[in-house]
Each structure stands twice: as structure tokens, then as C-alpha cells.
Amino acid sequence: AQSVTQLGSHVSVSEGALVLLRCNYSSSVPPYLFWYVQYPNQGLQLLLKYTSAATLVKGINGFEAEFKKSETSFHLTKPSAHMSDAAEYFCAVSVDTGRRALTFGSGTRLQVQP
Amino acid sequence: NAGVTQTPKFQVLKTGQSMTLQCAQDMNHNSMYWYRQDPGMGLRLIYYSASEGTTDKGEVPNGYNVSRLNKREFSLRLESAAPSQTSVYFCASSEAGGGRPYEQYFGPGTRLTVT
Secondary structure, eight states: OOEEEEEEEEEEEEESOOOOEEEEEEOOOOOOEEEEEEEETTOOEEEEEEEOOOOOEOOGGGEEEEEGGGGGGEEEEEEOOOOOGGGEEEEEEEEETTTOOOOEOOOEEEEEEE | OEEEEEEOOOEOTTTTOOOEEEEEEOOSEEEEEEOOOOOOOOEEEEEEESSSTOOEESOOOOTEEEEOOOBEEEEEEEESOOGGGGGEEEEEEEEETTTTOOOOOOOOEEEEEEE
């Protein structure tokens, strides 16, 4: 079975600073990996996805993530934080067998300080 | 194109009451899912439906039942609500199969409180 660990339930950065949200996965077969964002009182919106085509994946709103198989990681980064980036971020994994549902990490709440 | 819609948005139940959460998608997706979201636990899969006419249990199915009414609609029923079912419920849908990544599209959620 697959699993996801997000290190840091809360991350606080200053506006303009680098954003780094950590995600490590466990899977016995090649994974598909996703980052979703949830703004207050809203559903989840896809930021980006890893489909095995390229290890560096670019998403919406200036976010990107790099798949590192040797480290079983898929960390999310953004060079310069904006106040509008304040939200909760979820990393998720899916595999091409069985139920094919997403397994989510516990989430990281990003706070952006002015 | 409304995507995934859910009703109701909010609901308060007393312990022991029953209710059905409705979900519909207009993207012609085969697969549909019900998740619950609790603080510090991410989203956990309750039930899913790989295709019309099929349903299967997820991680936390106890206390719930589902119906895949047709390709568009997937409902979640609480037969006898308990305070432990206080949560935010999300419905999602996706295409599946053919080696494609399983990106899921989420509805806006139903916030349920059981007193």
C-alpha cells in the first residue's frame, strides 16, 4: 500500500521568500504524485501532477515540484511567496493498480507574513 | 460546465438521524469518490465507484453506505449519525484506466455537524 508523509503541519514564510513544502511517499510500484491546494472553506484544486514524463513539474501560480526517486520525495517550491498563497497544501499519491484512489498526506498550512 | 456539485453545503444532525449527501458530475467521468476531511488527518477515502454499477469500500467505510445512481451521480448515506461523523465531506471524480494519471476533481464540500 502507498502512503504520504508531509513534514511540517504549519509553515510560515515572509512575503517574497522561498516556499518549500515537503512531501515524502512510499509505494511499491511507480507512483503518480499530486499537489492540491485548499483555500479556506473551499474544495481542493490541483496545483500540479507528476506523470513520469519529466521529473521537474511546473504547476499553476508559479509552483513547481521535483520528483526524486532516490529520496522518495516530491517537494513543492515557489521562489517568491505571495500573500494569496496562504492556504493548506496536500500531497497525494496514486498507483496504477487496485482502487486507484488518492492517498493524501495530512496537509501543510502555509502562512505568509507581510 | 459545473464540474462536481454537492448538496447540501451545510447540515446539522442529531445523533441517530439519517441523511443523504448528494454528488453529481458533468465531466462524463467513470470514477467517483467520497472522502472525509478531519483536522490534521488529510482526506480519507470512505467509498469509491470505479464505474457505473460498482462500489467498493475505502479506508473508513463504517457507518456509511453509497449508491452509484447512474454515471453522473454518487450519493453517500449516513443511516444513524454519530458525533464521530462530524466532518467535511468531499466528493470527487476522475477518468481512470489507460495508464493516465488519476487526477481527481473535487466538489466544494459538505460541512456536517452531528450533535
